[in-house]
Amino acid sequence: MGTVSSELTPAEIWLLSSLYELDEADIYAVLDHIKGEKDWKYTTVQTMIHHMCDKGYIVRKKVGRRFIYTPTKTRSKMFDSVITKLFGGSLKQDPTPLVDYLLNIRKLKPRDEKILKNLLLDEK
Numbered sequence: 001m002g003t004v005s006s007e008l009t010p011a012e013i014w015l016l017s018s019l020y021e022l023d024e025a026d027i028y029a030v031l032d033h034i035k036g037e038k039d040w041k042y043t044t045v046q047t048m049i050h051h052m053c054d055k056g057y058i059v060r061k062k063v064g065r066r067f068i069y070t071p072t073k074t075r076s077k078m079f080d081s082v083i084t085k086l087f088g089g090s091l092k093q094d095p096t097p098l099v100d101y102l103l104n105i106r107k108l109k110p111r112d113e114k115i116l117k118n119l120l121l122d123e124k
Contacts, residue, residue: 006055013082014038015048016057016071020078024070026063 008016018034019025025033027046034040049069052058057078060067071078083098102108102116 007085008052008055008057008082012048012052012057015045016052016078017075019058019069019071020075024068026066026068028066030069 015030015034018030022029022033027042027049030045030049031040031042034045049058049060053060053069057072058069059072060069062068073081087098099116099120103113108116
């Protein structure tokens with residue numbers, strides 16, 4: 001049996017994003033949250049979450065008879081880490097391709113587009 005890579009798979013990134021929306025949850029809450037988007041079974045989600053625990057992206061604590069899962073990093077830190085792995089440092093020098101993708105190709109929802117534009121206009 002091989003070792004588990006420390007890199008997140010696209011499915012794990014998607015599932016972790018769902019867990020961020022819940023803040024913390026057991027597997028049943030995760031399944032309820034993703035129904036309609038994914039037709040994953042309990043064992044599929046359980047395996048993926050256990051892999052992410054092994055990789056250090058999620059921690060678990062026992063509450064009663066169930067485990068509650070929580071991300072180990074903030075959503076911003078996780079996003080930064082994923083983007084850095086995908087694009088290296090290139091977007092830190094020029095984020096224009098990502099912003100162009102989000103605004104023009106991806107077609108954000110009006111609310112999300114407003115948030116992005118406000119972030120871009122915000123002086124730091």
